Structure formats: structure tokens, C-alpha cells
Amino acid sequence: SRTEQERALLKSTTLYVGNLSFYTSEEQIHELFSRAGDVKRIVMGLDKVKKTPCGFCFMEYYTRADAENAMRYINGTRLDDRIVRTDWDAGFKEGRQFGRG
Amino acid sequence: KRRRTEVVDIEDRLESLITRVGEKSTSSLESNLEGLASVLEADLPNYKVKIMRILCQCVVSMPEKLTVYTTLVGLLNAKNYTCGGEFVEMLVRNLKESLKTGQWEEARMMVRFLSDLVNCHVLVAASVLQMFDNFIEVTLEDNIPQVRSDVYVYMVLSSLPWVGRELFEKKEAELNKLLDTVDSYISKRQKIHMPALRVWNVDEPHPQEEYLDCMWAQIRNLRNSKWLEKQILRPYLAFDSVLCDALQHTLPQIIPPSHNEEMVYPIPRVIFRLFDYTDVPEDTVLPGSHAIERYLIEEQIDRIIHTNHFERKDCAAALLSYPVKNKLPLNYMVVEVMFSQLFQLPCAPYLELFYGSTLIELCKLQPSSMPQVLAQASEMLFERIDHMHTICIERFVNWFSYHLSNFQLRWSWEDWSEVTSMDSEAPKAKFVREVLLKCLRLSYHQRIVESVPESFAAFLPIKPAPQYKYEQEGAGSLPGTTAAHALMNAIKSKCTPDEAAQLLRDLPNKFPNGDENDNPSYHPLKIDVFVSTLLYLGSKSFSHSFAAMAKFYPNLKSLTETEEAQIYLLKTIYNTWSTHQQRMVVLVDKLLRTEVVQCQAVANWIFSEQMQRDFTSMYVWEILHGTIKKMTKHVDQLQSEVDEARDKLDAAKRKEADGMEIFSDEEVPTEEMIERMEEKLETATSQQKNLFLIIFQRFIIVLTEHLARCESAGIDYNTTWYKWHHQLVFRYINTLESLLFTSDIDIHILEVFQQFCALRS
Numbered sequence: 058s059r060t061e062q063e064r065a066l067l068k069s070t071t072l073y074v075g076n077l078s079f080y081t082s083e084e085q086i087h088e089l090f091s092r093a094g095d096v097k098r099i100v101m102g103l104d105k106v107k108k109t110p111c112g113f114c115f116m117e118y119y120t121r122a123d124a125e126n127a128m129r130y131i132n133g134t135r136l137d138d139r140i141v142r143t144d145w146d147a148g149f150k151e152g153r154q155f156g157r158g
Numbered sequence: 159k160r161r162r163t164e165v166v167d168i169e170d171r172l173e174s175l176i177t178r179v180g181e182k183s184t185s186s187l188e189s190n191l192e193g194l195a196s197v198l199e200a201d202l203p204n205y206k207v208k209i210m211r212i213l214c215q216c217v218v219s220m221p222e223k224l225t226v227y228t229t230l231v232g233l234l235n236a237k238n239y240t241c242g243g244e245f246v247e248m249l250v251r252n253l254k255e256s257l258k259t260g261q262w263e264e265a266r267m268m269v270r271f272l273s274d275l276v277n278c279h280v281l282v283a284a285s286v287l288q289m290f291d292n293f294i295e296v297t298l299e300d301n302i303p304q305v306r307s308d309v310y311v312y313m314v315l316s317s318l319p320w321v322g323r324e325l326f327e328k329k330e331a332e333l334n335k336l337l338d339t340v341d342s343y344i345s346k347r348q349k350i351h352m353p354a355l356r357v358w359n360v361d362e363p364h365p366q367e368e369y370l371d372c373m374w375a376q377i378r379n380l381r382n383s384k385w386l387e388k389q390i391l392r393p394y395l396a397f398d399s400v401l402c403d404a405l406q407h408t409l410p411q412i413i414p415p416s417h418n419e420e421m422v423y424p425i426p427r428v429i430f431r432l433f434d435y436t437d438v439p440e441d442t443v444l445p446g447s448h449a450i451e452r453y454l455i456e457e458q459i460d461r462i463i464h465t466n467h468f469e470r471k472d473c474a475a476a477l478l479s480y481p482v483k484n485k486l487p488l489n490y491m492v493v494e495v496m497f498s499q500l501f502q503l504p505c506a507p508y509l510e511l512f513y514g515s516t517l518i519e520l521c522k523l524q525p526s527s528m529p530q531v532l533a534q535a536s537e538m539l540f541e542r543i544d545h546m547h548t549i550c551i552e553r554f555v556n557w558f559s560y561h562l563s564n565f566q567l568r569w570s571w572e573d574w575s576e577v578t579s580m581d582s583e584a585p586k587a588k589f590v591r592e593v594l595l596k597c598l599r600l601s602y603h604q605r606i607v608e609s610v611p612e613s614f615a616a617f618l619p620i621k622p623a624p625q626y627k628y629e630q631e632g633a634g635s636l637p638g639t640t641a642a643h644a645l646m647n648a649i650k651s652k653c654t655p656d657e658a659a660q661l662l663r664d665l666p667n668k669f670p671n672g673d674e675n676d677n678p679s680y681h682p683l684k685i686d687v688f689v690s691t692l693l694y695l696g697s698k699s700f701s702h703s704f705a706a707m708a709k710f711y712p713n714l715k716s717l718t719e720t721e722e723a724q725i726y727l728l729k730t731i732y733n734t735w736s737t738h739q740q741r742m743v744v745l746v747d748k749l750l751r752t753e754v755v756q757c758q759a760v761a762n763w764i765f766s767e768q769m770q771r772d773f774t775s776m777y778v779w780e781i782l783h784g785t786i787k788k789m790t791k792h793v794d795q796l797q798s799e800v801d802e803a804r805d806k807l808d809a810a811k812r813k814e815a816d817g818m819e820i821f822s823d824e825e826v827p828t829e830e831m832i833e834r835m836e837e838k839l840e841t842a843t844s845q846q847k848n849l850f851l852i853i854f855q856r857f858i859i860v861l862t863e864h865l866a867r868c869e870s871a872g873i874d875y876n877t878t879w880y881k882w883h884h885q886l887v888f889r890y891i892n893t894l895e896s897l898l899f900t901s902d903i904d905i906h907i908l909e910v911f912q913q914f915c916a917l918r919s
Contacts, residue, residue: 080602083699084740088599092511092560095747099701129468130515135564137601 065147070097070124072116073146079110081137089136090116094123100149102156111156115149169208172201176212180226187226188396195233202234202241210245214252221267222461225274225320229394232278236404242280243407246272250410258415262309262424269293269313272409273321278394279401283328285409286321290314290336296414297343304348305423308370310414311340315373316457319450322377322385337381344374355428357501360545364431364447372429375448388483389454430498432538433490442487455482459495467508474519489524489531493517497535500557501550510553514560521565532561540574543585552776555589559596567597567609578613583774587617592776595619599740622738626694627670628687637672638687641665645691655712662688680723688713689730693745700744707748714754724759729768739777746781750788757849760785765856782853789846796839803827803835 074086083099090096095118102113118124124145132143179194180187198209216227235242249268256265272289275281293310296302314336318325325333349368353359356366367375380387394401435444445451458480466473477492500506500513521528539546539554546554562569580587594617598606603621610618627633628642645661662684667675670686688710696706707714718724728746735741749755763769764782772778810826 082602083701085600085602087700087744088596088740092514092556093509101699101701126509126511130470130509130511134515134518138566 062147066145068121069145069147070118070121071146071148072118072124072127073113073144074116075113075142075144076139077110077112077114077141078137078139079112081110081139083114085136086114086116089131089141090127093118093127093131095119098149100154102154105155113156115146115154116143117149168201169205172198172205172209173212176209176230177216177220179230180223187393191226191229191233191393191397195230195237198230198234199237202238206241206244210241210248213245214249217249217271218252218264218267221270222458222465224267224271225391225393228271228274228278228280229397231275232280232394232401232404233397235278235280235407236400239405242404246275246280246407246409250412253412254415257412260422262313266313266316270317270320273317276321276324277392279404279406282406282408283321283324284332285407287325287329287332287336289409289412290317291332292411292413294336294339294343297339299417302417303423305425306417306421307343308347308426309423311343312370312373315340315370315377318377318385319380319387319390319454322380326381326385337377340374344370351426352428355426355503357428357430357498357503357547357550358542358545359547364434366431367429367447369427369429372447373453376450376453379448380450387450387454389451427502430494430501432494432497432535437534437538438487438490442485442490444487444490451486455480455486455491456495459492460499463495463499463508467512470512470516470519473516474523478520478523489520489527492520493528493531493535497539500553501547503547503549506553510556511560514557517557517561518564529565537573540586540589543589546585551585551589552779555592555596555776559593559600562593562597563600567601567605569609571610571614575611575613578616588774590614591617591619595739595777598622620737622735622741624694624697624734624738625736626690626734628691629694635672636670637668638665638670638683642687642691645687646695649691649695649706655710658688658710659713659716677722679720680726681717682726685717685723685726686730686733688717689727690734693731693734700741703741703745704748707752707754711752711754714749718754721756721759721762724755725763725766727755728760728763729766732768736772739775743777743780743784747784747788750785757785757789757845758852761849761852761856765852765860786849786853789842789849793839793842793846796835796842800832800835800839803832807832 074090077086083101086099087096090099096116097119098115098117100115100117101110102115103109104111116124116127118127128143128145131141133140135141175194175197179190183190201209213227213231216223220227231242231245234245249272253265253268253272256262256268269289272281273286276283276286293314296310297307299307322333347368347370352366352368358364358366429447431447433444435446438444445455459477462476462480463473466476478488480488482488482491496513496517499508500510506513517532521532536558543551543554574586574590577584577587577590582588582591594606594610594614597609598619603619607618627636628639628646633639641661645658648657648661665681665683665687667678667681667683669675669682675682692706692710693703696703714727718727727749731742731745735745746755746760750757750760760781764778769778806825807827807829
């Protein structure tokens with residue numbers, strides 16, 4: 058339900074990261090986001106058909122505090138010359154990495 | 159019920175009125191203050207305590223509006239003498255509590271507030287002077303750490319810009335006596351901690367002063383100009399005719415609570431200087447380093463950063479809208495304070511990324527000047543890098559690469575082409591190389607190649623690629639090649655961990671080059687074949703590497719049961735990925751977290767012969783810091799678990815004693831459970847201690863060897879290499895047991911340790 062969803066967002070340690078270039082690699086994302094804290098996992102968003110990166114990823118931290126720092130200091134700054142957008146995400150589930158083709 | 163909501167409404171309204179006075183407004187500050195004082199006067203009979211609490215809160219949470227609130231208190235006191243007295247009493251109670259609990263910054267703001275109340279005719283000058291005397295008397299106490307007397311002296315000195323003039327006019331002789339005591343204290347202070355806290359190790363072009371020395375020089379200057387300064391807003395001057403008729407209170411005695419072992423005092427600082435008046439545009443004037451205005455503005459900038467550090471955009475906007483008087487180069491002062499925090503030793507007050515992203519916002523807000531100021535600052539930092547503390551060079555590299563990557567990697571590298579003819583270990587050359595490595599991590603190889611001039615070719619990072627010996631020329635003669643190929647095919651056709659282990663079973667206990675291994679505690683060939691094949695197959699991305707490691711976790715575990723085996727695993731990773739530093743960092747992190755390798759193994763590997771050639775590379779230290787951090791977090795985690803369990807059990811016991819029923823769903827831990835947890839904690843603590851011992855012993859060996867080498871060759875020990883290591887040690891001494899430092903250790907190493915100890919002495 059909606060309130061459950063909201064509660065999950067308040068406790069989440071995962072961010073949705075959007076507006077990435079298709080060519081931006083997991084390693085570049087890792088370097089930038091590890092400056093906010095310890096990165097636990099990155100799940101790259103993939104094109105449903107071609108299985109290639111398609112401009113977004115899920116970024117999971119070990120702690121909420123580190124994820125908050127990423128929201129504060131990375132959202133709206135540049136990676137690979139593109140302005141990165143971050144949002145809270147309720148947590149990655151298998152299958153969600155496939156975006157529109 | 160309706161009555162209660164009304165009360166809350168009125169209280170909220172009062173809070174909003176009080177906290178917002180002094181903000182930008184269409185009418186003058188004076189008329190706002192006058193209006194507010196009248197409103198509060200009318201509400202005093204019903205809401206006195208609430209009003210006073212709000213005011214006390216403003217004293218500590220909005221010190222940037224200090225004089226606005228002292229004026230308001232002055233006006234209230236003029237209207238209602240009892241109320242003024244009760245406010246002072248409440249504030250004094252808060253101050254005493256802060257001194258007792260070590261809330262030094264809050265205490266300092268309250269002391270300053272009380273001082274300024276003299277200007278508003280709320281307090282008698284003599285009684286504030288008495289408080290100062292009591293504080294300065296701490297300098298005469300025996301057997302106390304210097305940081306204790308420092309904090310009291312600092313509270314007094316940093317209040318003098320506000321109240322110095324009044325004291326000078328009314329109590330000159332007493333003021334002079336007080337200042338004489340301060341002078342003799344300042345001249346007697348120990349400053350062993352200085353070299354460890356200095357960003358620059360020379361005093362050219364700007365002396366690096368200890369914070370109290372600098373403050374004292376600024377106060378002496380203020381005294382020489384008859385205590386007149388031009389920066390503090392003093393709204394009470396407009397109300398002189400009202401205020402001068404008011405009755406004044408006498409401050410009760412405020413005696414500093416005596417020292418005890420648990421009390422923690424602020425550690426000293428060294429004032430960072432980057433700019434002087436010759437660096438700023440001609441139509442502006444940067445106050446000299448001993449001008450009180452420099453202090454006052456810098457303190458406000460610090461304050462703005464502190465208040466806004468969670469919101470970088472608000473922070474940048476607040477910094478640039480700070481109302482400086484005259485023709486001050488605000489942007490230069492902001493940049494200097496930002497860097498002074500970023501480079502603060504031993505650690506910056508906020509996350510390093512905060513400074514990077516806020517500097518970007520500053521550039522966005524002031525695109526016509528801020529980027530130039532930052533470029534100028536970078537230029538100057540680079541120019542002075544030979545004398546910069548190693549830890550600060552690292553932070554400079556991290557910031558600069560981040561900044562470039564946010565601005566299309568544009569930089570006038572030609573201006574730095576001097577590095578192309580330098581020794582590769584020279585700090586400037588090292589800086590350029592490390593910056594390009596960090597830029598590479600945020601970008602990609604081709605892009606870096608294209609963004610620097612051709613003359614910088616030698617500084618370009620190697621294009622990262624895995625090295626896999628079993629597919630290279632000459633692989634046929636290696637003892638592991640057949641097994642490696644079989645393993646590769648098996649993994650590609652999705653074999654199980656067991657099947658993979660079977661393929662390695664018959665390999666002889668040799669080294670990959672065919673040499674015999676006579677140490678039965680590990681099996682280098684098996685490790686090499688398995689790990690290098692796994693890493694090679696998972697080379698496409700971090701996720702591929704992690705997935706491979708996760709699937710074959712049992713194999714990794716069984717191959718690396720001993721420390722020798724773990725070190726060999728790390729060596730294999732290096733052989734595969736030496737061109738990809740970031741990959742190394744990330745893989746070691748993963749292996750530590752999944753407990754395939756132990757912290758001690760990482761430390762021993764870093765000091766091993768293999769890593770010698772990378773020993774001054776930043777990524778090696780990144781790995782070591784990461785290792786120490788994880789170890790420390792692990793210990794802290796276990797400690798808090800033990801504490802929490804203990805608390806739960808104690809609470810349950812109390813409840814039981816009170817005759818309360820314990821519900822089974824409360825999950826009270828048993829004594830045995832806690833004992834087990836404590837055992838785990840003990841093991842971790844001894845591992846941590848061991849880790850530090852290893853690091854220090856190895857450091858001492860490395861440094862002693864270097865000193866001996868230099869002595870026998872008759873050269874100066876103080877090379878860039880020595881400087882690099884010598885300063886890095888500093889970072890770890892933090893948790894060091896003194897047992898390591900016996901008298902037979904070289905004096906230069908001992909020095910570092912003593913410097914650090916001096917920080918808290």
C-alpha cells in the first residue's frame with residue numbers, strides 16, 4: 058500500500074539514479090557514489106531487448122546515513138557531462154533493472 | 159481544550175516572531191526590534207518562561223544574530239527590570255551546564271552574549287570582567303591539560319571584539335591586568351602539536367599560526383586601535399537614549415567546574431592561509447591576517463557552513479549573500495575558508511564531497527567570478543604543493559579531479575608543463591599523475607588522453623586491462639596452463655563450485671612459474687590458477703567480478719584458510735589487475751567484507767615486496783585506510799551490540815525487581831548470550847590491536863631502513879619519499895598503543911608520535 062511504500066522509502070538505503078549516459082559504466086558510478094559513503098551494490102539498468110545499459114541504475118549503500126549524503130551532495134551534479142538525478146527507492150527487486158528498450 | 163490550542167498557537171507565533179527578527183525585511187531592523195519588544199512586553203505576564211527559553215535558544219543556535227538579540231534583551235530589560243534579571247539567570251544556568259558537560263561552542267556563544275549585554279546596559283561591566291578573570295585563572299591551575307586552559311582563554315578572547323571597548327572605557331586598569339595574564343600564558347604554551355596540524359610545513363609566503371597565537375595577535379591589534387572595529391553590527395547604538403536609563407544587573411559568580419579525566423576539550427588548530435591582499439582584485443581589500451575583521455568574517459563564514467552543510471545550495475547562497483561591509487573580497491574569503499576546512503587536520507569537519515559539491519554551486523551562482531577565484535586558488539595550491547602535508551595533497555587530488563569532472567575536464571595543463579621534466583616522485587609530478595588517475599575513474603581512458611596536451615603522455619594512466627598469464631605467449635610451459643584452460647571452459651559451461659575444485663585437485667604445490675613451494679600452509683599454484691581465471695572471466699564489470707566471487711565463494715574460502723594463502727590471493731589480484739587501481743580497491747573491500755581475507759593479511763601484503771613499487775601510490779593508502787576503517791567499524795558495531803544487550807538485561811532485571819511481568823516477546827538476552835557477544839568483541843579488539851601493531855612495526859622498519867640507507871650513503875634523509883611516509887604514519891597513531899614506541903626507536907619516528915600525543919595534552 059501507499060503508506061507502506063512511504064515507510065519503506067524513509068528507511069531505504071537504496072537510490073534510483075537516473076539521467077545517466079548509456080555509455081557511463083558501473084565503475085564510474087561507483088567512483089562518484091563511493092565519495093558519499095560505502096557502496097554495497099550497484100544494479101545497472103538494462104535495455105529489455107539488447108541487455109545494454111540504458112541510463113539508470115540502483116545504488117545501494119550499507120547505511121542510511123551514507124545514502125542520505127549521496128542524496129544531498131550528488132543529486133544534480135555531473136557525471137560524464139550529464140546531470141545525475143537521484144531519488145529514494147524502496148529497494149531493488151529482481152526484474153526491475155530492465156528498462157524500456 | 160480550545161484554550162490549550164490557543165496557548166500553543168500563541169507560543170508558536172512568539173517563537174516565529176523571535177526567531178525571525180533580523181531577517182531581511184521591508185522595514186528597518188530598529189523598528190522591527192522596537193515592535194517586537196512591545197509585543198513581548200505585553201505577553202510577558204502570561205508567557206515569560208516560554209519567551210525566555212526561546213531567547214536562550216537563539217543565543218546558541220543563531221549566534222550570527224547575536225547583537226540583534228542582545229538589543230532585544232536590552233529593550234526588554236529597560237521595560238521590565240525583573241524580566242531582564244531572570245533572563246540573565248536562565249542564561250547563566252545554561253552556561254554553567256554547558257561548561258560542566260563540555261559543550262564548548264555553546265558556552266563560548268553564551269559568554270559572548272553575556273559580554274555584549276554590557277553594551278545594552280543589562281549587565282555591569284565589572285561583573286563581566288569578573289567572569290573573565292575567573293576563566294583566565296584556569297591558566298594558573300596545576301596538572302591540567304593545556305587544551306583546558308586554552309578553551310577558557312579562547313572564550314574570553316573571542317568575546318573581546320564585542321565588549322573590549324566598554325571594558326577599556328570603564329575598567330582600563332583591570333582589563334590591562336587581565337590581558338597581561340593572557341600574554342604571559344600565551345608565551346608559555348607548548349606547541350609540539352603544530353607540525354602535525356600544519357597544512358604547509360614552511361612559513362612562506364604566509365606564516366601558519368596556532369589558533370590562539372593568531373587570535374592573540376588579532377586582539378592585540380584591536381587593542382592598539384582602541385578597541386574599535388568596523389565589522390560587528392551593533393543595533394543597540396540606535397537605542398542608546400532608551401537603554402542608558404535602564405538599571406543594570408550584576409552577573410553572579412561563574413566559576414569554571416574543575417577538571418576531571420572524562421572531560422574532553424577541543425583540539426587545537428592551525429590557521430590556514432592561502433590569500434593575502436596582493437592576490438585579490440585591486441578594487442577590494444582583504445583584511446590582513448592579524449586584523450580582527452579577518453577573524454570576525456571567517457568565523458561567520460564557518461558558522462554559515464555549519465548551519466547549512468546539509469543543503470549545499472542553501473549553503474552556497476547563504477555564503478554569497480553574507481553582508482560584508484566596505485570592499486571586502488567575499489568570494490576569496492569564502493574559498494579560503496572552504497579550503498581551510500577541507501584541509502583541516504587530522505580530519506575535515508564535514509564530508510569531503512560536501513566541499514566539492516558546494517564549490518560547484520558557488521561557481522553556478524557566481525559564474526563570472528567564482529570559477530576564476532577557484533582556478534587561482536588551485537594554481538596557488540599547486541605552486542606550493544612541495545610544502546603541503548601529504549594528507550592534504552590527497553584531499554587536493556580528490557577534490558580537483560572531482561571538480562574537473564564536473565567541468566568537462568577543462569584545465570590549462572600547459573601552465574603546469576614544468577612537471578614533464580621533473581623527477582616522477584616530486585610532489586607536483588605526483589599530483590598531476592594522481593589527478594589523471596582519479597579523473598580516469600570518473601571518466602574513461604580515451605577522454606583523458608584527449609584532454610591533456612601530448613607532452614603529458616608520460617603522466618597518462620595505462621589503459622586498464624586484466625593480465626591473464628594462461629593465455630599469454632609462453633603459457634604452454636607453465637605448470638598451471640592445462641588446469642586453467644579446463645577451469646575456464648568448465649566455468650563458462652556453468653560448473654558447480656565442487657566441479658571447479660575437482661579440476662584443481664591434482665595440481666602440484668608449486669609457484670605458477672614452476673618453482674617449488676616448501677611451505678605447506680598454502681598452495682600458490684591452485685590459488686593462482688583459480689583466482690586469476692575467475693577474475694579474468696569476471697573482468698567485464700565490478701558486478702561480473704562480484705557475481706563470480708559469490709558463486710565460487712566456497713572455493714575461495716577453502717583455498718585461503720591461512721594468512722599466507724590470503725596474502726597470496728591478494729598478490730594474484732595484483733598480478734591480474736595492477737593496471738586497474740579502482741578494481742583493486744573494490745575487490746579488496748569485497749574480500750574483507752565477505753571475510754575471505756583478514757585485515758592483517760591486507761596490511762602485511764601492502765608492506766610486502768610486491769607492493770614496494772606502488773608504495774607511494776594513493777590507491778595503496780586508500781586500501782589501507784579502507785581496511786582500518788572496516789576493522790574499526792566492526793569493533794564499534796560489536797561494542798554497541800554488547801552495550802545494548804546489557805542495557806536490555808539490566809532494564810528487565812529492574813522491572814522484575816519492581817514486580818513487573820516480563821513479556822516473552824521483549825527478547826531479553828541471557829547472561830550467556832552476552833558473554834558470547836563479549837568474547838566476540840574481545841577477539842575483534844585483539845585483532846584490531848594486532849592490525850595496528852603490524853602497520854606500525856612495518857612502518858618503523860620501512861622508515862628505519864630508509865634512514866640507515868641515507869646515513870650510509872651520506873645523503874639527506876628528508877627526501878620526498880620520506881616526507882610522504884613520515885606524514886602518513888600520523889594518520890594511524892590515533893589508536894596506537896604506546897608499547898610500540900620504546901626508546902630504541904629512531905628519534906624521527908618518535909617525534910611523530912609525540913606530536914600526536916601533544917594534541918590532547
